[in-house]
Amino acid sequence: MSAVVFAHHGLTPAERLRDAGWIAFVALILGVPLIGLTTVDVGGRLAVDTRFGLLAMAVIAAFGGRLLMRWSLDHLGARKLARQRAATDSGAGRAQQVVNVLGWLALGASVALPLAFSDNRYVVDTATTVLIYVMLGWGLNVVVGLAGLLDLGYVAFYAVGAYSYALLSTQYGWGFWEALPVSGALAAAFGILLGYPILRLRGDYLAIVTLGFGEIIRVILVNWTEFSGGPNGISSIPRPSFFGLEFTRNAPEDGHSFASFFGLEFSAMHRLIFLYYLILVLALLTHVFVSRLRKLPVGRAWEALREDEIACKAMGMNTTNIKLSAFAIGAMLGGFAGVFFAARQGFISPESFTFSESAIILAIVVLGGMGSQMGVVLAATLLVLIPEFGRNFAEYRMLLFGMAMVLIMVWRPGGLLAHREPTLRLSADGKAAKGGA
């Protein structure tokens, strides 16, 4: 089949179409006996029937599939070539490719999930929880994974975000979208507040102080009843609306509810699905934000700080600012997650912000592989799903959870995805590595 193109140069659209056309033609020839004609049993004897509609569909599928296949193969090939030219460890390059593909698959799956399970409350709810932890993991990843500052009190910022939104909305009638940036800024301020006293601390000492900070926030929330409602927490926190449309059964008198505006029958699932997409968007924004920051001077400074603080100083970097910026950004992202958490639950109390939450978030970052964004997704999914699947084992649930964590850490001591992708390459900047191997 000389008409099927095996060219090694880039294909033009016409060539691609012709290539796909030939494949469709082959599919047609093969398809006539295989699909187009079939035997049916008519009153005890065989007769031939035709299924040309199905055949046409098969041919179109072959045409489209071939186009898609060639296109993706070319792209993969081109990327592979570029990577080989970059003269880097090809094993690591391939690992990164797999991670990238996994990432896009995960994104596709997470976008499609509520559509597939639109009447399964449990699945959508659990997926939302996974996404909250993913977002928290990404936030903490800045502090622990990138800047290398061990923070055991991360839940404090989650609490600051949640309580900010709860108080702003119940006391002052603020909406979700107004409260989101303010709560994030408040959490960031708390991050800096925590950052100042511990600038000189490292490792274990730092961990203990951050642990203390997390407890201080929780104890304040429990005891300062007039402010936070104490152990009773804050209830009837308003839910976020869809561009002003509430998710209520009955439309307000002067407007519409979500269901009535779109002419849908009211379903409690609408809100859950909306919340799911909301956290998905927030998490994706977090991901884009953190990934971009990592490739900027500030992100590289965080990583350099993790690698060697003294060398950072010797290079003229103000380590105070670098640490504070890591704490502030990490805390802000935790605060955003907290706002969403409060809006989703409608009720918050200090119970939700105990040390075990901090430990789980930290476990997500460590288990995923310090600094790895995809690792966080994988670890968050595992850490939320393992206890869920373990429900059948009743009291052995946490035992199972602990065992799974031990096994993972034995199997992969550097975390699930320990590979680190450089923030920039010499060859990628148009300067061919002259002495390149």
Next chain:
Amino acid sequence: MSTLLSVRNLTMRFGGLTAIDDLSLEVPAGRITGIIGPNGAGKTTLFNCLTGFYKPTVGTLRLAHPQHGEMRLEKLPSHRVARDAQVVRTFQNIRLFPKMTVLENLIVAQHNVLQRASRFSIAGLFSLPGYRQAERAAVARAATWLERLQLTRFADHAAGDLPYGTQRRIEIARALCVDPVLLCLDEPAAGLNPRESAELNELLLYLCREQGVAILLIEHDMSVVMNVSDHICVINYGRKIAEGAPDAVKNDPHVIKAYLGEDEEEGVMEEYTEERAS
């Protein structure tokens, strides 16, 4: 020949231990000044005082900066010594950012320039032209030094995975990316083989003669110190015991005594002389 750095009456005490005792020293601009002395003589402590890692107990460190005028190094925190005074050091036990690539190491060294260009990361986040240009310039600068130090083929490798001698060169390249006025090298030849040492000599002379960088050099490898230094200062027990041109220092009785003890006056020092002559 103007003085770049003048150290006056520097004293550094740790509790009861006096690491540097009333040391005075002049470092000329555009020259290589060697600092030698037996182990524990206080050489690295001197570097730590110079670069702001230690606050001297007594004494002044005046830097005649070509652009910013006189600066008092003992009053600056370590990061400002490197950023504002442009006095940059390397470490005796190499301190790279091991998991980052060689190129990233060199880009991190240009953090302050890039951070300013990224305007609190906002210009960077949106990848505005000003920032992109600054980043390209930083990469170009790094590429130049990589090329000069024959490191280009390692650019995208994790710095910590490379051989020792290569890591030494990377550390020097990284320090050069900070754009130093005074480069303080703490035993750059330690662990290098003879060929690498010879290359180091050539590099130091290039930096000093062609780039006009003043170099302060702590080194035990006499084939390096004696060959490249314009001026050598010998320290023992925190005090300066001799100073002068390499040949003068080599024959100074105090120096021979410090290195070899009272009785043996021949041996190691003679060896250096022969080596140098060959």
